[in-house]
Amino acid sequence: MPTTLSGTVATGAPVSGANVQIVDSTGKSVTVTADAKGNYQVPLTGLTTPFAVFATDPSGIAPPLASVVPAIPANSSAPVIANVTSLTTAAAALVTQSGNPLDLANSQNLSSLVTLAAVSKAVQTLSNATANILSANNLDPKSFDPIATPFTANQTGADAALDAVQVIPATGSAGGFQLISTANPNSSANLALNSGATASSSLPAPPATGAFLAPLMTALTECLGGSSGSCSQAIDASYKDNGFTSFTQAHPSLAASGVSLGVAKILEFMPGTSGKQVLIALPYTTSGGASGFEYTVAQQTANGWDIIGNQQQYNVHIQSFIQRRQTLDNDTWPSNVSRWESGIDIAIPLGAAGTPNPANLASASVTGPGITGTIYYVLPAQAGSSLMSIARAPQTSVPTGGRTSNTQAWGYRWSWQTLPGVTGTFVPSSNNLGQKYAPQPIDVSTVPEYATYTVTFYDASGTQIGQTSVVNPTPNIAATNGANIPWQTLSGDTIHAFLNPNGPQAAAQQTVNVSWSNLVNGANIAPLVTFPEITTQGSAATDNIVGVGQGPASVNASGTYSTSVTAGVNQAGTQTCPSACSFAAFASGITRNLDLSSNYGQISLDAYWGYSE
Structure with a gap:
């Protein structure tokens, strides 16, 4: 029998250092870390099928991913493959009635829903929905299995197909998720991801596939690193983003010292441009470990692709939350x-x-x-x-x-x-x-x-x-x-101490320790918190105080975190009070709020707890 489970964690680029958790039908779980290429391997000893596999991105850039393994062959010694990608997340969603793959972290759901028949149906539905995209990337829709087919996250073949799709929220009354194509995110062929879904038509294939933006990203990285010659290759002469004609002024987060760029994420081949302009997200990680996205527009020219920008006249940003x-x-x-x-x-x-x-x-x-x-x-x-x-x-x-x-x-x-x-x-x-x-x-x-x-x-x-x-x-x-998002849970100690008028921290506080858990159904799958924020409000000016937690949170145990928040310290770490200040004491008319900010892919998340006296 197979003795190991392995696979690749990717979304069109490898999820380097992904936290991979395998949950079995008895509720037992094993956690490993993927390597820099997104590859992971775990022994199967002591685990009972079916399995759910979850992967979270340590940078917080990729949303939680999922995969499923209904059974393992008894007559083979080859490793069992369970990739964890956008497409396997779609497959996992397709075996659930809710369309939420994170439901499978519950071992009861896992045992009843992840069967050979259900997974086979989900893979077939995906093959029908992505036939055009798979064919455009030299993959046979009749034989390609996104879960079990080994691949390398190198922006070719299966990895290029991942770059052509997104799993995003389905915004109808039923909720859940949907699979869309970058060729047309508003296509009538968009696939709702739940156990009742069928693919009546195939998503459109993008006009360009594979690593067509790779030369641009190489030039942009060199440009931001100080190579002025590469800037003219990466940035168009007619560039404008949010009213700025300088890329570094428009995107200071990318120009900061020590920032590393990830692989450009294609969001949409923009309508009316004949496939020659794409809206892209540029993922980045700072030297301190913070991460995020910057957005811009790239265009195809006679000399390849460069960045033209969104051509906005003024500086305005819009983001879903x-x-x-x-x-x-x-x-x-x-x-x-x-x-x-x-x-x-x-x-x-x-x-x-x-x-x-x-x-x-x-x-x-x-x-x-x-x-x-x-x-x-x-x-x-x-x-x-x-x-x-x-x-x-x-x-x-x-x-x-x-x-x-x-x-x-x-x-x-x-x-x-x-x-x-x-x-x-x-x-x-x-x-x-x-x-x-x-x-x-x-x-x-x-x-x-x-x-x-x-x-x-x-x-x-x-x-x-x-x-x-x-x-x-x-x-x-x-x-x-x-209902489908894996939210963090604020610790009972923090709620009792600070968000309770009878708690031990009901008096004015200069610094508050905040702790929370990322465990959902026992799996460590909630997005990493980018920063906690405390706000107190009241009628007096001294009541209205904000404090933002600094630096990465301490990991207390698997899935639990803590950090301190000081009154008057903003997100940049600057003390904004003229002198030391405090979060207001509980009294009539005083409100205390605590927010955990994070990202679900590109969507801004905010988990909020509040108490008003």
Whole structure:
């Protein structure tokens, strides 16, 4: 019989150092670390089929991945192969009724759902859905098995096919996930991933396959490393991103010392460009281990591919987000009910000399898919704030007179749903209606992927001074998708000590220790937290304090983490209080909030706990 289980963890590039966890039908699990090429191997001794295999990216760039093994052959000594990729994640989702592959971390679900027949059906459905893409990469749809076919993560063959697809949230009422093609993310052939799915047609194959951006990425890496000759090869003469004509000014995160670039992730071959322009995500990791994405547009020229940029006139960024908001005091207030909520963050930096946005920028309007009417942004009331804020009261026309807002709100919430087990019904506060929240939850499935929004700038008199089109380069997400995300769990000790008016840390605190778990159904699969943030709010200026945790969290045990958060220290590690300050003590009118920020692929996640006195 086979004695080992092995495979490759990849998403169009190897997931180097992936944390791979194998869960068997009895609930037993084994954890190993993949090598730099995404390869892993574990002994099968003591494990009982079927297996679920989960992989998490230590950089946090790739979302959690999954795979399944229904059985192992008794008459072979060859290793059992279980790749863990975007396509195997789709296959795992296809054996579940919910469409959530993380359900298989539960051994009961695993035993009943992962059968030879169910996995064979899932692989066949995937083959039908990806036939065009597989054929374009010299793979036979009739014989290719994304789970069991060995491959190398080198942007050819099976790895190139991975680069042509994405598994993203399915934003309909059923939730779950869907498989899309970079050739057309809004294709009618998009495949909903659940056990009832069938592929009536094949996803379109992209017009370019394999490592066609590799020479560009080599030149860009050399350019950022100081080779000016490579810059003209990587950056087009007509380059513009978010109003900047300098790549390093537009993307300072990539230009910072010690940053390493990953493999470019193709998001979409842009409509109307005959396949000659692509929206891409550039993954990066800092010298301190932080990671993220920067977005831009590459184009095909007579001399190959270079970066042309998004050609936006002004500096505006849009990103999808989802939050899980848990209220610890009570769920009876309609505006305070525990819930999932989702939408888009719209970051509009203030105008200043040397930046693309006009110095006399006083307000802005945003319209586009998923937005009911018009959102108006105004100047922030808080000193030191660098972004425009959504107007607190609903606006029916362009604000004038230099109006300000103390909301510090940049996100438009278009979808919300009460958490399971909560009896209350969430109703947005009336003074935020139509601004921070849509008037009613929308059907997010009606919003196209990579939708374009119109942002218009005005001066203090309400006169238009500029306009630009902005693409959301991240997948849409609905509140219902919150049920399929592996959220972190805040430790009971932290909740009892700091988020409890009778706890030992109810008094003012300069520094708070925060601990949490990434275990979901016993598997370490929740996204890594990028930073925790504590906020206290009240009527006095000294009550309104924010603190952000610094550096990587300490690993206390498998799947559990902790770090400290100091009042007044921002994300850059700078103390923003004039002198040492404290998180406000619990008293009437005081609110304490704790957020764990992370990323689910390119989507921003925020797990929130709050208590109001």
